[in-house]
Amino acid sequence: MATAFIFLGEGGCRYCKGDGDCELEFEFEGKKQKARGCIRRMITTQSRLFLNFYQHYKNGFLLCEGGLLNQPAKYVQAMSIINNEVAKLEKELNRNGR
Numbered sequence: 523m524a525t526a527f528i529f530l531g532e533g534g535c536r537y538c539k540g541d542g543d544c545e546l547e548f549e550f551e552g553k554k555q556k557a558r559g560c561i562r563r564m565i566t567t568q569s570r571l572f573l574n575f576y577q578h579y580k581n582g583f584l585l586c587e588g589g590l591l592n593q594p595a596k597y598v599q600a601m602s603i604i605n606n607e608v609a610k611l612e613k614e615l616n617r618n619g620r
C-alpha cells in the first residue's frame with residue numbers, strides 16, 4: 523500500500539476543532555493533491571487512545587501488568603498495526619531523503 527503524506531496548512535486541520543470543512547493537501551504516490559474534509563473527524567476516540575498507548579508501548583510500558591501474553595488481544599493487535607504503519611512510513615521517509 524502506498525503511503526499518503528498529509529500536510530496540515532493554514533486552511534487544514536492544524537487549527538480546526540473537528541467541525542470544519544477543511545482544505546487537505548496531501549501527497550499520494552509522489553503527486554501533490556488537494557481535497558476537502560477533516561482529519562480530526564476521521565480519528566475516533568479509540569484510535570486516539572491506541573495512538574497514546576503506542577508511545578508507552580514503544581517505551582516498554584504495557585497496558586496491563588505482566589508480559590505481552592497478559593495483554594488484551596485488541597491492544598496487541600492495535601500496537602502491531604500501528605508499529606507496521608510507522609515502520610512503513612519511516613522506510614518511505616528515508617527513501618525520499620526527508
Ligand SMILES: [Zn+2]
Nearest residue numbers: 535538544560
Ligand atoms: Zn479539520
